[in-house]
Amino acid sequence: MFYDAENVMKAFELYTKLARDGLLDGEDFQQYMSNDEVFELLEQYTSHMECVLFVAANQLYMVPKTTTSPFHVNNEYLRKTYLKSGATNSDLYLSYFATIVLLGEFYNSYLTKEPTIHYLSLSRWVEAIDERMEVLVQHPEDRLKELERQHAYNWLSIIENWTTLDAIKESAKSQKGQTLSRLSFIHTVKKFLVKEKVINEIGNDEVELTEKTKMIVQRYFMNLEHNNEILQFLYDLEPKEGAFNADYI
Incomplete structure (x- = not known):
């Protein structure tokens, strides 16, 4: 599947914020919820890193799902x-x-x-x-x-x-x-x-x-x-x- 280049860059920008902060909120959260391509790309990025995404109180969180994830705290x-x-x-x-x-x-x-x-x-x-x-x-x-x-x-x-x-x-x-x-x-x-x-x-x-x-x-x-x-x-x-x-x- 081919994605719009602008959406690829937006998804990567949001992923870097998730990797740094562990969550997205505000306008970043709305981008994830409203843009199907950004949504799909973020899911792919985080899955590749053995993490899961979930929404709580209008915020998007990323947490590691295995101990082999690079985001697992050892x-x-x-x-x-x-x-x-x-x-x-x-x-x-x-x-x-x-x-x-x-x-x-x-x-x-x-x-x-x-x-x-x-x-x-x-x-x-x-x-x-x-x-x-x-x-x-x-x-x-x-x-x-x-x-x-x-x-x-x-x-x-x-x-x-x-x-x-x-x-x-x-x-x-x-x-x-x-x-x-x-x-x-x-x-x-x-x-x-x-x-x-x-x-x-x-x-x-x-x-x-x-x-x-x-x-x-x-x-x-x-x-x-x-x-x-x-x-x-x-x-x-x-x-x-x-x-x-x-x-x-």
């Missing part, structure tokens, strides 16, 4: 950009875990397709992680090791990392520095999620989900078999005999 980048000096994969595992718990709070432990709350406080986020840790330690250590291979999550490392973080009940403001507190760690995770447009800060140490995140959760996150196994593991457990011994509170 572990090394996350460690160097957002975590403390010397951070390891164990710190990343805990960050991913904290993100799963964050979304679980908004989606009623993943029982709903729509958010059931409008905002979440950082202190409640910490409490919710404590609750999920209680679920994790109900499993014997050998079972957790077995599930690590199945889920690609280092559950023992997640428990141990959270255990080492103190639970000082100070104000959020005083916990934003380089202290080894759970609230300070959550501030670090929040910084990354805000940067990646997963959440917005709304003041009073509270956050809300972005429209981008709502769409991703509804369309992809809860529909992937791998994710479903992890969510069932974290939210559907009954107490188990021979539980892993971890005094993390």
Whole structure:
């Protein structure tokens, strides 16, 4: 199929903006929606880069659909950009875990397709992680090791990392520095999620989900078999005999 040269250039211009910013809005968004050739070309460009496009709140978002996409954010980048000096994969595992718990709070432990709350406080986020840790330690250590291979999550490392973080009940403001507190760690995770447009800060140490995140959760996150196994593991457990011994509170 032959495309109009002007539309090819317009589509490439919009693609470069998507590659840089991850979204289009305003007049750029209208160009995508109203021009069939630009629409088709953008879909082709992003598909070639193993990304998907979706619309939310009059904005067009581009997100990677595979880990082989050049736009996939790898572990090394996350460690160097957002975590403390010397951070390891164990710190990343805990960050991913904290993100799963964050979304679980908004989606009623993943029982709903729509958010059931409008905002979440950082202190409640910490409490919710404590609750999920209680679920994790109900499993014997050998079972957790077995599930690590199945889920690609280092559950023992997640428990141990959270255990080492103190639970000082100070104000959020005083916990934003380089202290080894759970609230300070959550501030670090929040910084990354805000940067990646997963959440917005709304003041009073509270956050809300972005429209981008709502769409991703509804369309992809809860529909992937791998994710479903992890969510069932974290939210559907009954107490188990021979539980892993971890005094993390």
